[in-house]
Amino acid sequence: MCHNQDDFRAFAHLSRRSPALLPITDFIPAIRFAIPRFRPQPGRLPAPDAQQEACILHPPATPLQIVAGPGSGKTTVLVLRALRLVIVDGLLPEHVLLTTFTKKAAAEIRTRLIEWGLQLVGYLRQHGPSQLQPHLAQVDVNRFVTGTLDSLCEDALRTLRVATDPAPALLEGFAADALMHRRGLTNTVYNTGTIDPAVAGYLANFTFDGTAPGNVGELIRSVRPIFDRFAHDIIDLPTFQTLPTHTGARALLVRGYGAYVQHLRDTNRLDFALLEQAFLERLRTGRLARFTDVVRAILVDEYQDTNLLQESIYFELFRRSNASLSVVGDDDQSLYRFRGATVELFRDFRTRLATVVPNVAAQRLDLIANYRSTPEIVSFFNSFIVNDPDFSPARVQPPKPAIQAHLPSNGARVLGMFRSDVPTLATHLAAFLHDVFRGNGRVVSGAMGPVTVAKAPQGGDFGDAVLLAHSVNEFTSGFMGSTPRARLPHQLRRELASRNVGVFNPRGQALRDIPVIQQLLGAMLECLDPGSALQSTMRLRGEAQQYLGSFRVAYTQYAGTNPPPVQPHDLSAFVMAWGRRQSQSGKPWPREWPILELCFTLLAWFPSLRDDPEGQVHLEAVTRAISQSATFSPYRALVLHGSGQHDRISVENALRDIFAPIAESSIDVDEEIMPSIPRDRFAMMTIHQAKGLEFPLVIVDVGSDFKTNHAKTRFRRFPDQPSNVTHLEDDLSQPCSVGTLRLQRTALQRTFDDLIRLYYVAYSRPQSALLLVGLDTCLQYSTSIRHTATFWRADGTWAWRTPYSGRRHPPQANNIPLELI
Numbered sequence: 001m002c003h004n005q006d007d008f009r010a011f012a013h014l015s016r017r018s019p020a021l022l023p024i025t026d027f028i029p030a031i032r033f034a035i036p037r038f039r040p041q042p043g044r045l046p047a048p049d050a051q052q053e054a055c056i057l058h059p060p061a062t063p064l065q066i067v068a069g070p071g072s073g074k075t076t077v078l079v080l081r082a083l084r085l086v087i088v089d090g091l092l093p094e095h096v097l098l099t100t101f102t103k104k105a106a107a108e109i110r111t112r113l114i115e116w117g118l119q120l121v122g123y124l125r126q127h128g129p130s131q132l133q134p135h136l137a138q139v140d141v142n143r144f145v146t147g148t149l150d151s152l153c154e155d156a157l158r159t160l161r162v163a164t165d166p167a168p169a170l171l172e173g174f175a176a177d178a179l180m181h182r183r184g185l186t187n188t189v190y191n192t193g194t195i196d197p198a199v200a201g202y203l204a205n206f207t208f209d210g211t212a213p214g215n216v217g218e219l220i221r222s223v224r225p226i227f228d229r230f231a232h233d234i235i236d237l238p239t240f241q242t243l244p245t246h247t248g249a250r251a252l253l254v255r256g257y258g259a260y261v262q263h264l265r266d267t268n269r270l271d272f273a274l275l276e277q278a279f280l281e282r283l284r285t286g287r288l289a290r291f292t293d294v295v296r297a298i299l300v301d302e303y304q305d306t307n308l309l310q311e312s313i314y315f316e317l318f319r320r321s322n323a324s325l326s327v328v329g330d331d332d333q334s335l336y337r338f339r340g341a342t343v344e345l346f347r348d349f350r351t352r353l354a355t356v357v358p359n360v361a362a363q364r365l366d367l368i369a370n371y372r373s374t375p376e377i378v379s380f381f382n383s384f385i386v387n388d389p390d391f392s393p394a395r396v397q398p399p400k401p402a403i404q405a406h407l408p409s410n411g412a413r414v415l416g417m418f419r420s421d422v423p424t425l426a427t428h429l430a431a432f433l434h435d436v437f438r439g440n441g442r443v444v445s446g447a448m449g450p451v452t453v454a455k456a457p458q459g460g461d462f463g464d465a466v467l468l469a470h471s472v473n474e475f476t477s478g479f480m481g482s483t484p485r486a487r488l489p490h491q492l493r494r495e496l497a498s499r500n501v502g503v504f505n506p507r508g509q510a511l512r513d514i515p516v517i518q519q520l521l522g523a524m525l526e527c528l529d530p531g532s533a534l535q536s537t538m539r540l541r542g543e544a545q546q547y548l549g550s551f552r553v554a555y556t557q558y559a560g561t562n563p564p565p566v567q568p569h570d571l572s573a574f575v576m577a578w579g580r581r582q583s584q585s586g587k588p589w590p591r592e593w594p595i596l597e598l599c600f601t602l603l604a605w606f607p608s609l610r611d612d613p614e615g616q617v618h619l620e621a622v623t624r625a626i627s628q629s630a631t632f633s634p635y636r637a638l639v640l641h642g643s644g645q646h647d648r649i650s651v652e653n654a655l656r657d658i659f660a661p662i663a664e665s666s667i668d669v670d671e672e673i674m675p676s677i678p679r680d681r682f683a684m685m686t687i688h689q690a691k692g693l694e695f696p697l698v699i700v701d702v703g704s705d706f707k708t709n710h711a712k713t714r715f716r717r718f719p720d721q722p723s724n725v726t727h728l729e730d731d732l733s734q735p736c737s738v739g740t741l742r743l744q745r746t747a748l749q750r751t752f753d754d755l756i757r758l759y760y761v762a763y764s765r766p767q768s769a770l771l772l773v774g775l776d777t778c779l780q781y782s783t784s785i786r787h788t789a790t791f792w793r794a795d796g797t798w799a800w801r802t803p804y805s806g807r808r809h810p811p812q813a814n815n816i817p818l819e820l821i
């Protein structure tokens with residue numbers, strides 16, 4: 001078989017015991033000599049430990065699945081394994097591909113590879129055997145191929161093209177949505193201002209509240225996940241459109257999808273889902289030979305969040321390159337079902353790989369030693385993950401053993417702060433944080449006596465703490481005209497501000513609601529289209545008109561304060577002159593003016609967008625919207641002058657393609673834009689964002705939104721309905737090859753699984769202290785507020801409550817494993 005011949009060629013290289021290279025038995029000692037953090041020290045456990053060593057030294061020719069608990073050093077292991085492939089097995093860094101889930105994690109891996117790689121290579125150049133030297137002379141540790149799978153696909157498609165494959169342009173979310181609307185949905189699903197009723201009826205199954213999309217914005221938001229899933233789930237479209245229910249709607253959606261994909265193809269653009277699809281297609285048709293010929297090792301981090309399309313890419317790469325394959329993940333930390341992540345692909349990795357590549361038997365190794373958290377925290381998240389017996393079949397079989405704590409105790413138990421209302425909670429939490437980071441610490445009771453929760457003596461600051469929540473929105477969304485209410489993140493921001501402490505929560509509000517962004521956009525609007533002369537004649541949706549109006553008002557009010565600089569001209573004068581296309585420098589007005597340049601010029605009057613870390617993130621979101629609009633908007637984000645009717649149309653296009661999407665909240669603040677946050681800021685982030693991170697003090701909001709057992713909040717704590725994402729999985733199960741795999745658990749079970757994994761990730765982030773916060777109604781003995789995060793089980797039993805002996809039940813649950821402060 002061709003595969004086996006290739007196998008021989010590649011693995012002969014990998015398993016060669018060449019005397020020219022470092023013997024495998026010398027690798028770990030070399031690490032310990034060369035890299036300071038692995039140097040043995042009295043009182044420190046040897047690192048890497050025995051389990052990590054087994055993973056690093058595992059033979060490259062046998063695919064490896066590492067099931068790694070939180071804080072078990074999986075990144076460490078991946079990096080050392082990659083270095084071993086170079087030093088022991090003679091690969092060059094450019095042969096080794098390492099992928100992970102986020103750009104941030106990829107950057108972290110790269111930093112460690114380069115730092116440790118340089119130390120190791122430097123050491124071996126001096127102390128390694130002479131036969132190793134010619135190989136080391138070729139090793140450049142900067143050449144490891146690292147990134148997210150998307151970034152690697154994009155790179156490969158761009159750089160490894162044959163002359164007939166043009167370089168594709170990659171579209172960001174809102175640009176892809178705009179084209180999906182214009183080229184895919186219009187004239188199929190959406191005709192002359194109306195959404196096809198059959199399609200609306202079908203989509204209602206997957207909207208959050210079960211109502212059909214009522215306008216184009218909602219239509220786009222409900223269709224996008226379906227189109228993405230067509231690619232990620234590798235949906236067989238002919239089967240999909242002949243399913244017995246909603247057949248007409250399915251057929252229309254498939255037509256719309258076809259038109260959208262065709263348009264992108266014709267104009268040589270790709271959205272993110274199609275990027276991976278295009279990569280796989282080229283891989284399969286042998287058009288990426290230059291890539292597969294070079295790859296000798298593939299190491300994948302965060303494999304538990306892989307989708308079917310990505311799995312197909314990895315398997316195809318493996319099949320074609322016969323590279324050494326190692327995947328690392330933690331089924332208990334899979335969080336991205338809504339993006340098509342399918343934890344079963346990790347759970348069943350070995351059997352799935354064997355199906356695709358016969359005669360290959362992957363091996364599983366577990367990493368269960370935790371080097372991040374105190375034993376009290378480890379024991380807390382261990383008991384959390386086994387709390388609900390109904391969850392256990394969802395885990396890797398057999399489940400990895402309980403995580404073992406390796407750090408010493410600091411005496412503190414897991415803490416809880418529960419108050420009667422959010423303002424009190426915010427005040428007390430701010431006071432606690434202030435004591436810890438600005439005062440002498442806060443004394444709490446520990447199992448062995450009082451313990452002081454205090455900042456690190458050297459350099460400890462607010463940057464060591466984080467608030468994690470399912471959502472960090474600072475306000476509730478106003479419902480039916482009601483005023484939005486300030487949530488814990490906002491109340492805490494105010495409380496900390498009153499103590500002169502800044503917060504970093506750039507995703508706390510939609511871009512369109514941030515006052516300084518409103519002022520900037522209003523100024524830009526008044527430059528482009530003074531007095532709404534054009535805007536008022538355009539057919540924009542009500543929400544867009546309304547917000548664009550309020551941007552202009554925000555600008556007018558701000559300009560009224562005559563903000564500096566006022567020399568050589570003030571803000572109003574600049575905007576008015578721009579509106580008249582009248583140069584203030586006496587030069588003739590250019591024929592084309594990039595809107596991005598207008599934005600940057602205006603920044604002179606908006607210093608917080610330049611200097612404040614939150615402002616920088618918001619500004620970046622706006623400038624990305626402008627530059628992305630240039631990829632699809634007919635006038636490429638330019639304003640024309642002296643070109644007749646094009647002058648007007650260029651402005652109308654800018655309003656429609658840049659400003660309206662911001663006004664309709666179609667542009668997100670990218671969670672990966674993270675400027676360097678000053679250490680004295682207190683960060684708030686979603687649990688999703690915190691994946692892979694660690695902090696000395698982690699505060700998890702488990703209940704500040706739950707005063708009563710309101711039906712509307714159940715999906716966040718104790719769902720009585722399957723989530724819309726699991727509904728969609730069910731709907732697509734037949735035309736998807738992993739459909740039945742997912743259906744091994746009911747949609748409601750999967751909805752619970754997602755919540756359990758979410759809070760498991762949250763509870764495993766802290767190093768020294770974990771504090772759960774919420775309203776005290778959540779802890780009452782007779783509470784009706786069930787919540788997975790507070791150890792309720794799907795069958796309605798509650799681990800924190802045990803039978804009482806007296807006549808009246810106690811006011812508070814009697815088995816709460818928290819030190820309440």
Ligand SMILES: Nc1ncnc2c1ncn2[C@@H]1O[C@H](COP(=O)(O)OP(=O)(O)OP(=O)(O)O)[C@@H](O)[C@H]1O
Pocket residue numbers: 045046047048049052068069070071072073074075076077330370371372691692693764
């Ligand atoms: N053998 C070891 N001895 C001491 N510390 C270690 C060892 N291995 C890893 N660590 C440390 O443990 C912490 C967790 O490691 P790492 O960030 O690689 O975890 P992870 O497995 O990726 O975690 P998660 O899955 O929760 O994101 C890091 O601070 C790392 O330096």
